Amino acid sequence: MGGNDRLNLDNAITLKSIPPYNEQSITMLVGVVPIEEQPIKNKSFEATAIQTTYPGESPKYNFNIFNQKTHQITTNGRIFIVTLNKVRKIPLQNVSLALEYEFSISELSLLDKIKYFFKNISK
Numbered sequence: 001m002g003g004n005d006r007l008n009l010d011n012a013i014t015l016k017s018i019p020p021y022n023e024q025s026i027t028m029l030v031g032v033v034p035i036e037e038q039p040i041k042n043k044s045f046e047a048t049a050i051q052t053t054y055p056g057e058s059p060k061y062n063f064n065i066f067n068q069k070t071h072q073i074t075t076n077g078r079i080f081i082v083t084l085n086k087v088r089k090i091p092l093q094n095v096s097l098a099l100e101y102e103f104s105i106s107e108l109s110l111l112d113k114i115k116y117f118f119k120n121i122s123k
Helices: 110-121
Strands: 007-009 015-021 026-032 059-063 070-075 079-088 099-107
Touching: 007 079, 007 099, 015 070, 015 099, 026 079, 059 070, 059 079, 079 110
Parallel strands: none
Antiparallel strands: 007 015, 015 026, 026 059, 070 079, 079 099
16 A cells, blocks of 8 residues: 655654554554564465564554644653644545545744743643
8 A cells, every 4th residue: 555654753753653543543653663574475465565563662642633633742852742633535446444644743942842841840
């Protein structure tokens, strides 16, 4: 099927999609590198470019278009705001549910980080 299943946050960290995902939501896993598997080929089936992901202790973020659109992701002193904007069905022949997820990614400025720090220290 192809496509991109990763979000790169300014080369600071990568999010990778993992099941479950559907027309309303997607789960993203932080900082996991997939393992390439050997192709499978027999009389009735062929699969290439197979990748396996083992989540381990990596943080997961469930984005939902209705009630969990935005997550704050912090890494190495940087704070990113990642928002799921929309999910679209893509009409692809021989693919039952091809989906496209549109995200926006922004990073907090130094001033925003200072405001965030003092807002959270008072809690």
